Amino acid sequence: MTAPSLFVFPHRHLLGIEGLSRPDIEGLLDLAEEAVEVSRQVEKKKSSLRGRTQINLFFENSTRTQASFELAGKRLGADVMNMSVANSSVKKGETLIDTAMTLNAMRPDIIIVRHHAAGAVHLLARKVDCSVVNAGDGAHEHPTQALLDALTIRRNKGRIEGLTVAICGDIAHSRVARSNIICLQQLGARVRLCAPPTLMPAGVEHYGVEVFTDMKRALEGADIVMMLRLQRERMNGSYVPSVQEYFHFYGLDREKLAYAKPDALVMHPGPMNRGVEIASDVADGAQSLIREQVEMGVAIRMAVLEALARRLPNG
């Protein structure tokens, strides 16, 4: 095992990839490599967050992300409390600041927040004294997803610089896409976006990405194909006519994947809609990194928690 990294993360919160420098991102990825090793041992415990309290505050249901943050915290020795307020009868927005103040009074060290509204995590971060991690806010950002994707790519391709990454699907409503665009570009990748025009956000070309509506062209020569989840409420006529039509033109199947490089790798942030944005044989095929992404998710969250904990008072 290599010597533990002495990386110092220069921010109190992790609210988004925007604003992070390349060394910030690479430092987190390096730290996560250590976490991967820890997670693969029988003894998975570290003590860097011992005595610390971590609250997972989820205004939106997410079994996977919440479990990932919970495991990450526990492996670092933190006391982890899960608060799921997604089903609270109180109007969601009204409780946000009150909830933040209440939790803050319990003196947590780190709060992990997911919220259905863009900017909600920023709002909350301004009201508390502890560190805040954005676990997804509306269609804005989902920084740990982008970091775990970068880690997965780097481990499999040995680099990110110079790779061509095609992000396909519901870009308009995707925080994963936004965080990934910024993260991958920061690390030197070429980013392509592909979506039906109804699911492509306005002005996205200003990110310096290539924009496609024809998936085969978007995948031509790509090193990485990153699929996005299509939410059920967008499937039936509002943004795309039907699941069938969407899958036909924008679902990743063997035929479309054949346009990418032969060694192209397939990713998906999960949970997948098999037969909607991705065919089962591709999702489970040899080129798929989807399960590895989940493992890297825990590692990257350990890295983020550790990096933020190093900056905590008496840390």
Add this chain to the structure above:
Amino acid sequence: MTTTANRPVLLTNARLLDPVTGREQRGGVLVSEGVIRDFGSHLVAGSVTEAEEQDCSGALLVPGLVDLRAFIGEPGEEYRETLRSASHAAAAGGVTTVIAQPNTSPVIDDPAVVDFVLRRARDTSLVHIRVAAALTKGCRGQEMSEIGLLQAAGAVAVTDGDRPVTNAQVMRRALTYARVFDMPVIHHVEDPNLVGEGVMNEGEFATRLGLPGIPRAAETIMLERDMRLVQLTGGRYHAAMVSCRESLDVVRRAKQAGLPITAGVSINHLTLNEMDIGGYRTFLKLSPPLRGEEDRLAMVEAVAEGLIDVIVSDHNPQDVETKRLTFAECAPGAIGLETMLSAGLRLVEAGHISLPRLLEAMSEAPAKLVGLETGRMAKGAPADLIALDPDYPWVVEAAALKSRCKNTPFDEARLSGKVMMTMVAGRIVHSYR
């Protein structure tokens, strides 16, 4: 409280500016029984013996502002704003006539409610309050309100305030019917279906913030529809607020075709743009949304050339309950009565609009639109006047503003120009210092 002072008042040592002619002269104004009796360079200290004198210390003396669009919470939402609190904000901002919007609770769609508001204003307001009554019952956009009776009760215009009338047939009939009474129909031009879930201007910046956007076409399509309906009906029409460049082409074409239309813009859309939203600042969530800088500049130019007729404050008090939420969930709107003129002076300072034109778009033009005599520097005109020091520097402090709600987009902004004195119907209702 807006009763007339008995003794004549002589305002002296002022720079008199007539926004309509742009003529400026040193001198004074003689006021009695709520009316401008005389004005000019011959009125100096001691020239009218029986008058009470007020020295204006060399300030600009101009007609008070007329704000065509202010939301006041009375009746029904007094926690947001009362007629009294709105009038204090107005007086401090140099607004001597406020046109209250009908979106109250109950809606001002009934002659009795118009009567109530006017009586209540007479008892509690420092400035003139006039009413724009509902165009449709409940502002629901379905059935026409009693336009004639509302006018008889004192309403000066009909509008559904911040609600668009989606049904073209309803709009057509309202425009046709309102002609009988020569009532201006004021419309919030936004297609709610195109607005959809949108909360800010559609484009790169909304995409970066992960917020759903409102396309400019949401405004332009509604405006174009309305122009067709005006052509069909000949009704007098005013677009409450336009916000994007494309809308200006529509307005220009309609005016060139001689249609009886006018258009307004809010002070916010003249002085701010979508970038000011920054990190999800909810006080900058407006309807229509703040647009790009190129749109803002186009609006400013359109006001300067007179294509846009009036500037409004779009004063919309929202308290912490409706603003301390996430950007998508919070209510749109910003207060503006008290800062409208000072913010507008930024445009004068930048050389984009002349001072007379700015003042005209905030006084004479809106007054004429709703048939009011005020807003003019003329003998016999109502003595609604303000003394303005256009260079006086000040910093906006939200907490110090007079509105009940503090949702100003100009918090901590450095502004130049302050209203030193406000006179309503011959009575001084506000003095600074």
